[in-house]
Amino acid sequence: MFNLSRYFSTVSFILIVLAAGVLGPLYQKLSLQQLQALAESRNVAMAQVFQNSLQGALASLISDAVGQDARKLRASEDLDRLRQQAVVLMKGTAVVRIKVYNRIGSTIFSTDPAQIGESALNSSGFRAASKGVVVSELTHSDRIETFEGTKSDVDVLASYIPIVGKDQSIDGVFELYQNVTPFVAQLQRSLWWATAAVALVFAALYLMQFLIVRRAQGILEDQEGRIKAARDTLELQVEARTDELRRTNSQLESEIAERRQAQSKLNYLAYHDPLTGLANRRCFIERLEESLRETARHGERLAVLFIDLDQFKQVNDSLGHGVGDELLVAVAARLSEHVRLIDMLARLGGDEFICLMESVREPEEVDMLAREIIANFEQPFRLGDHELFLTASVGISLFPGDGESVLDLMRNADSAMYRAKSIGRGNYHFYTPEMTVQAKERIQMENLLRRALDNGEFRVHLQPQVDTHTGALVGAEALVRWESPELGSVMPTRFIPVAEDSGLIVGLGSWVLRETCRQFMVWRSSGFELAQVSVNLSVKQLERPEFIDVLEQILDDTGMEAACLKLELTESVVMAVGDACALLEKLRSLGISLALDDFGTGYSSLSYLKMLPVQQLKIDRSFIEGIGRNAGDEAIIRTIMELARSLDFEVVAEGVETPEQAEFLAALGCQQLQGFLHGRAVAPAEFRARWSVRP
Numbered sequence: 001m002f003n004l005s006r007y008f009s010t011v012s013f014i015l016i017v018l019a020a021g022v023l024g025p026l027y028q029k030l031s032l033q034q035l036q037a038l039a040e041s042r043n044v045a046m047a048q049v050f051q052n053s054l055q056g057a058l059a060s061l062i063s064d065a066v067g068q069d070a071r072k073l074r075a076s077e078d079l080d081r082l083r084q085q086a087v088v089l090m091k092g093t094a095v096v097r098i099k100v101y102n103r104i105g106s107t108i109f110s111t112d113p114a115q116i117g118e119s120a121l122n123s124s125g126f127r128a129a130s131k132g133v134v135v136s137e138l139t140h141s142d143r144i145e146t147f148e149g150t151k152s153d154v155d156v157l158a159s160y161i162p163i164v165g166k167d168q169s170i171d172g173v174f175e176l177y178q179n180v181t182p183f184v185a186q187l188q189r190s191l192w193w194a195t196a197a198v199a200l201v202f203a204a205l206y207l208m209q210f211l212i213v214r215r216a217q218g219i220l221e222d223q224e225g226r227i228k229a230a231r232d233t234l235e236l237q238v239e240a241r242t243d244e245l246r247r248t249n250s251q252l253e254s255e256i257a258e259r260r261q262a263q264s265k266l267n268y269l270a271y272h273d274p275l276t277g278l279a280n281r282r283c284f285i286e287r288l289e290e291s292l293r294e295t296a297r298h299g300e301r302l303a304v305l306f307i308d309l310d311q312f313k314q315v316n317d318s319l320g321h322g323v324g325d326e327l328l329v330a331v332a333a334r335l336s337e338h339v340r341l342i343d344m345l346a347r348l349g350g351d352e353f354i355c356l357m358e359s360v361r362e363p364e365e366v367d368m369l370a371r372e373i374i375a376n377f378e379q380p381f382r383l384g385d386h387e388l389f390l391t392a393s394v395g396i397s398l399f400p401g402d403g404e405s406v407l408d409l410m411r412n413a414d415s416a417m418y419r420a421k422s423i424g425r426g427n428y429h430f431y432t433p434e435m436t437v438q439a440k441e442r443i444q445m446e447n448l449l450r451r452a453l454d455n456g457e458f459r460v461h462l463q464p465q466v467d468t469h470t471g472a473l474v475g476a477e478a479l480v481r482w483e484s485p486e487l488g489s490v491m492p493t494r495f496i497p498v499a500e501d502s503g504l505i506v507g508l509g510s511w512v513l514r515e516t517c518r519q520f521m522v523w524r525s526s527g528f529e530l531a532q533v534s535v536n537l538s539v540k541q542l543e544r545p546e547f548i549d550v551l552e553q554i555l556d557d558t559g560m561e562a563a564c565l566k567l568e569l570t571e572s573v574v575m576a577v578g579d580a581c582a583l584l585e586k587l588r589s590l591g592i593s594l595a596l597d598d599f600g601t602g603y604s605s606l607s608y609l610k611m612l613p614v615q616q617l618k619i620d621r622s623f624i625e626g627i628g629r630n631a632g633d634e635a636i637i638r639t640i641m642e643l644a645r646s647l648d649f650e651v652v653a654e655g656v657e658t659p660e661q662a663e664f665l666a667a668l669g670c671q672q673l674q675g676f677l678h679g680r681a682v683a684p685a686e687f688r689a690r691w692s693v694r695p
Contacts, residue, residue, distance in 0.1 A: 621655025
């Protein structure tokens, strides 16, 4: 076993010796530097004392000594007096020698007369001091001559100090020798004490660590024995376990195969739609990215076709999501098996599919593929007892003309698909740049709509509904108007679809309801009586579970009677709402009247119509326009009137603009008229001003 004690003692001893070898000289060097700095400051102070005390004599000596012979200087009485004064000043201090040099380096004064006349030009200390720098050097002398006599075994700090004249020029240089022997001796004693203290601390530390390591060595040796015993036991257990593993090898192989199968399934699900088995969005995007690189490299073209099933939501709402899922599987199978030229087909989610066509030579090839996709929906889908007819809308974007990235191509194909839907079901449309402009305008309008309600930019206008025979006012329809600071007056046909798609119609519809009821009650309190007011409802409002509560709250807040409110719904709205009959029955139970708007343009069945708790049908203006010009429109109006009489529905005709139209409708028994013939939709003040003066 590794001998930790021996290794530690050796390494620790080496480290302690190295530490002592570094710290000792470092401490000595720092101490000597501190001593030298202190002694140098004392020399500088003493030189200043000499210069201040002997200023006149020094200045005269420096100026007169230039050019004089050294022997004359030594014999000068002035020099002798100056020496005596210097000795008096140095007495009781540590300074043992003073020398003064003139600017050219000649010794013009010294406490040792024999040194007068010597040159110091070769002295680095003199040269530094003559430039204004104080330089000191610590030396040990076995024998030195001082003004007090000869001294032996002395530590001396010699300092060269510049003599600064009145004009800040260097007139000469002091050289002072300071006896620092006591300080050096004290320093040596301090070094010995510090060394001894450090040695004791290191020794104690070494001993403590050594004891700890010896204890650890004992613990390790004990653990080694235990580990050896455990290892022997473990070897026996491993051998037994090996035999067991050999017996269960086939079982392990089966588990590994199951794990591989599960991993393979996970990988499959990561790139495929679990319902239809088609590629999913992630797989399609990666394939399209790769195709874009290859297509760009070879200078070819490709197409992205966005497929959306028309009115698929009705299948889910009427037959359930189970049938809806079966239909999606059938659509995926039919497209995969019968549509040629598709290089990849994927399901993005819901009822949205997307396909990729590579190596496109001419746009006609894409046109052919789009027609083939739409043609696959001509035959019905048979799912159990159900036979379902379905159509699809297809939007197409081309690379490189319609985008350079995956996001651009998919977004533009989606925009083209919406354009295809807008022109009718079962159509396809190629992307055009104008669609992007329209999309940006739509986004701008949506952003402005979000702000408009808070800023009070909406107004409620009212259009009169009159009795067909008397022309008396029997009601009014509330229509919302938008005055935008940026867009000006915006037609409802522009902003209502945007509000529907964005979900803003819920808040806007609640505001229109509340504002209409409030205005109705303001008129009533001021003496202007209106029998009933109509408000249009959106499918988004009816789909909200809290709609009934919101409506009741509005009636309570405004104080309006439920019988004075009529709600208008289109056939498409009624068909789009799940369990519409139950919802309408709740509205009727509140006392609210119900009208079926734009009647004749929808697709509701007569059997469904007779179950709806509505009281009024509104003939769409598209049929009214054909009166006197189109026999087919007149026939439809007659049929609607007969249907209304048989079901006991009141009838209102929209869009009546001419007396001829009014006469035709009156002859058929239509009870109410609404249109420009009797007035446009106007602001409440104008509406009251016009109708309050009528009989």
